[in-house]
Amino acid sequence: MNKQLVPALAALALPYMTNAQSPAPVPSPAAAKPPVAAIKPKTLTTNGHTRTDNYYWLNQREDKEVISYLNAENAYTDALLAAQKPLEEKLFAEMKGRIKQQDQSVPYKEGAYYYQTNYVQGGEYPIYVRKKGSLTAPEEVMFDCNVLAKGHNYYNMGGYEVSDNDELAVFAEDTVSRRLYTLRVKNLKTGQIYPEVIPNVEAGSFAWAADNKTFFYIKKDPQTLLGYQVWRHMLGNDPKKDILVYEEKDNQYYMGLYRMKSKKYIAIACDHNGVATEYRLLDAKTPNSDFKVFFPRERGHEYDIQHFKDKFYVRTNYKATNYRLLEVPEGQQTNRAAWKEVIPHRADVFLQGMDVFANHLVLAERKEGLAKLRVINQKTKADEYLDFGEPAYVAGIGYNPDFNTDVLRYGYSSLTTPSSTYDYNMDTKAKTLLKQQEVLGGFxxxxxxxxxxxxxxxxxxxxxxxxxxxxxxxxxxxxxxxxxxxxxxxxxxxxxxxxxxxxxxxxxxxxxxxxxxxxxxxxxxxxxxxxxxxxxxxxxxxxxxxxxxxxxxxxxxxxxxxxxxxxxxxxxxxxxxxxxxxxxxxxxxxxxxxxxxxxxxxxxxxxxxxxxxxxxxxxxxxxxxxxxxxxxxxxxxxxxxxxxxxxxxxxxxxxxxxxxxxxxxxxxxxxxxxxxxxxxxxxxxxxxxxxxxxxxxxxxxxxxxxxxxxxxxxx
The missing domain is CATH 3.40.50.1820 (Alpha/Beta hydrolase fold, catalytic domain)
Structure with missing residues (x-):
């Protein structure tokens, strides 16, 4: 706790003093009295109706009286829960004791490297590593978040993205928990962190161009916390000279930015919270050109896209409440007449997501409240649903960066089955359990x-x-x-x-x-x-x-x-x-x-x-x-x-x-x-x-x- 923000309380039963400088002692349960927040009526009138808010003043985060009130509530909570502290400690020890502290994720291959996430004994945070060429190659540590978190009461890495030549990574950090991330660049070969520091960015919304020199990121408004601008940065340049390439003028839209699975396009996704969607695409080989609209936003039309070879797959709710799947040739997406139906709308099945492979199409569906994974052979058109065999479960498509594979990576869990990662051969139907969350303590x-x-x-x-x-x-x-x-x-x-x-x-x-x-x-x-x-x-x-x-x-x-x-x-x-x-x-x-x-x-x-x-x-x-x-x-x-x-x-x-x-x-x-x-x-x-x-x-x-x-x- 930041003690500079913790003024003392003169008495728990009184409105809060604002001039003390140290935390209040925790009273005994018998002596504790509930805090009493000062009443400061504020009249609020809307649509001809008037409300009185006695506690509106609590919205001043930096005000000493507000901090005093919050700290008093904490002291009161500590007092009343003091008797349960031994149980809390027992529960904490139980829950921590079930976690395998020395652990690692299932590796996945992208480009020339296998990527993995490790945890070490006693470590609070992940360590992101990779191995070149094979799983027996020497391990390279990209980011040890336990080291990066030192000196911070809070730490979260908001994702990283590796350049096409595998040498550089942009990464985002939050040390406040306000979800305003700071973007940095690391040379993965030398370990050098470059001097560029870009504040107030969106976590996970950044993408490299194909030249290994240019990347794009989303800037957030520090007040509203909305991502509203896409900027282009060239390595070595002062971030103050970055180029604004897109600004979302409608503050009801959320934005995302990513490199598509095919690597050909960088995409800006704009979503109006269940009402409308719009994508803008940029060829990653021409980072200085303009983003072009895939299909213009229309109220009531939501869609998402995947690029494959010379066409796009479009999951859309156009004339389909539960969504349907269409395909359209590259360059003709704004012409609805060119859209061809692949999977029709079904009243009893919700089309939730998709992944595309060279020979297969995988759909994430939902029927009667349960997740379904459907595999369709693109050549024979034969399809099947994976059988999970439990009454209540969750299953989802995993990370599959390679088009040219017949193996589907997916995740599975149920109320009684720990999180599991599987590989499923979509041709032979062979299912391989790669890893199941190990629960210690005799589970x-x-x-x-x-x-x-x-x-x-x-x-x-x-x-x-x-x-x-x-x-x-x-x-x-x-x-x-x-x-x-x-x-x-x-x-x-x-x-x-x-x-x-x-x-x-x-x-x-x-x-x-x-x-x-x-x-x-x-x-x-x-x-x-x-x-x-x-x-x-x-x-x-x-x-x-x-x-x-x-x-x-x-x-x-x-x-x-x-x-x-x-x-x-x-x-x-x-x-x-x-x-x-x-x-x-x-x-x-x-x-x-x-x-x-x-x-x-x-x-x-x-x-x-x-x-x-x-x-x-x-x-x-x-x-x-x-x-x-x-x-x-x-x-x-x-x-x-x-x-x-x-x-x-x-x-x-x-x-x-x-x-x-x-x-x-x-x-x-x-x-x-x-x-x-x-x-x-x-x-x-x-x-x-x-x-x-x-x-x-x-x-x-x-x-x-x-x-x-x-x-x-x-x-």
Whole structure:
């Protein structure tokens, strides 16, 4: 913690002093009183409607009074959770003990090199290495993030990209957790890091041209955190003289930049958050020429592309809600008459992604909520689906940089099967397990059971639910259960493996993932029915799943817990307002809870790009609807469940003041004696602490919180 930002508190029960200079001592639980944030009413009027926000002042990150309040909440949380510290330490040791510390990824070949990621004993961060020509060649260390992280409380490498001649790499670093990365260049032959330093760039969005001298990158607006400009840099030049090659004028679009698999093109991808897409392409051999539009943006048309030989494959929702696959000759893409259908639209199958090989086409599909991998022989047109043999799982196309191979690399995991990497020969059908996540501590997948059920929501929708528990756990209405969901942005919540989760399952918890509307598990319409003016379906689905789990004796009526983060934290706030009596405890991580105020402020990072997800509250119909579910605005004088809220001072996605304001308001309104805690990581952002072990400490805190409430704290 940065002690310069931690003024002391004169008294936990009083509004906060602003002139102290050292952290407050942690009081004993008996003496601790909940912090009281100062009330400073601010009137906000929109669409003729007036709200009063008593805690608007908390949005001043550098203000001493704000830091004092956050630090007081941390001191209070520490006091009330002091008794669970031994359990937290035990859980942390368990979770860390399951991780194979000396580990490495499955290598992949790109160009002349095999690339791999290593972890060493005690190392928090990855080491990126490569070997030339064969796996027996000497190992070259490209980036040791343990070394690069020294001197920083937070560190994250936001990707790297190697030049065509294999000699240079651009890489991005974040040492604040604000997701504003700094771009550097390293000579992989000499180890020299070049003097060019380019701040405020987008992670992973950079690409080399074919000349090994020029690269492109996306610049971010430091205020809104939106990537909005593409710049060209020539090695050796002052970055201040870089050339702006494209600027996105519409701040509702997100941008990405990458070199396509064929290496022929550099692509700029512009996405209007579920509404429209536009690609711009540049021949990598002519970096000084202009990017050209692949197909112009149209509202309602989303697409993505892959280049192969003399044509493009286009996954598009044009006249296809669940997408279809087309192909078009190179140079004719703006002429829809030249588009030829390869895979038609199917009402019951969502076409989620694709990968192209010289002799095969691989499709990532989704049917009835489950991921499918479909392999099509380009010559014979014969196709097949890979069989995974479990009721709930996740499978996805891996990284396959080579067109000229008949081997597909893919990943697989389930609620009981650790993350696995396979090679699949698309001609012989031979499947080879290359690596399965090794879980230490005596893990045996046969000790656990997974299920998949469908719950009928109040409007008749069938909501898939993935469930896992340890064999022998009673399903008689006595077991504690943790229910998780996300339900926004069309993001699928996959039923994958978590070694951390074993600490709950081994103590008698049942774990359930509710695949609620707002994701795309059941196809594109599943997403459309959980956004904008249908957002409440997301919350209703979660509550209805909770009621079903209790009614069918998966969960004890007094031991049901809920967890969600970010937009899933909004979910937590909404279901707490709708049905607080259902839950013994709730964990809301970095929760997006002040929906209306945030969406009205276009200076807040990422706001404008979210209008198509939540609506623009400057329009009355969206304002009224958002106000009717916004957790902060809907706090009432009533009993709420036990609640643990986490946030990060430097959060780039959900600003820390949203959960801080929510907790402050709940303290004045709730009528119960349940615990209400706010934990702010003063050094981290949206993803929490960096490093593979440090992040476990926050998970241990959340698990201990729930285990104690469930009466399992002594185990």
């Amino acid at each position: 045996d997948k046969n000790n656990y059971v997974s299920e998949r059920v469908f719950v009928t929501a109040r409007d008749g929708a069938k909501v898939p639910v993935s469930i896992v528990y340890r064999k022998g756990t009673p399903k008689d209405g006595t077991a504690p259960l943790l229910q998780y969901a996300y339900g926004s942005y069309g993001s699928n919540t996959e039923p994958g493996f978590s070694s951390n989760r074993l600490s709950l399952l081994d103590r008698g918890f049942i774990y359930a993932i509710a695949h609620i509307r707002g994701g795309q598990e059941m196809g594109r319409q599943w997403y459309e029915d959980g956004k904008l003016l249908k957002k409440k379906n997301t919350f209703n689905d979660f509550v209805d799943v909770s009621k079903w789990l209790v009614a069918n004796k998966y969960a004890a009526t007094d031991k049901l817990f809920a967890l969600g983060g970010s937009a899933g934290g909004l979910l937590m706030g909404a279901v707490m307002n709708q049905a607080p009596e259902l839950y013994r405890g709730v964990v809301a991580a970095v929760p997006f809870v002040d929906v209306v105020t945030t969406m009205l402020d276009e200076s807040i990072p990422l706001t404008t790009g979210e209008f198509e997800e939540w609506g623009n509250p400057k329009q009355k119909q969206y304002y009224d609807y958002m106000l009717s579910y916004s957790p902060y605005d809907q706090v009432e004088k009533k009993a709420y469940p036990n609640l643990l809220v986490t946030t990060g001072l430097h959060d780039s996605q959900v600003q820390y003041w949203e959960p801080a304001k929510w907790v402050a308001k709940l303290r004045t309104m709730k009528t119960d004696n349940n615990v209400l805690l706010l934990h702010t990581n003063m050094e981290a952002g949206h993803g929490g602490a960096s490093g593979r072990f440090n992040a476990l400490k926050e998970i241990a805190m959340e698990y201990a919180f729930m285990l104690n409430l469930a009466g399992k704290g002594a185990m």
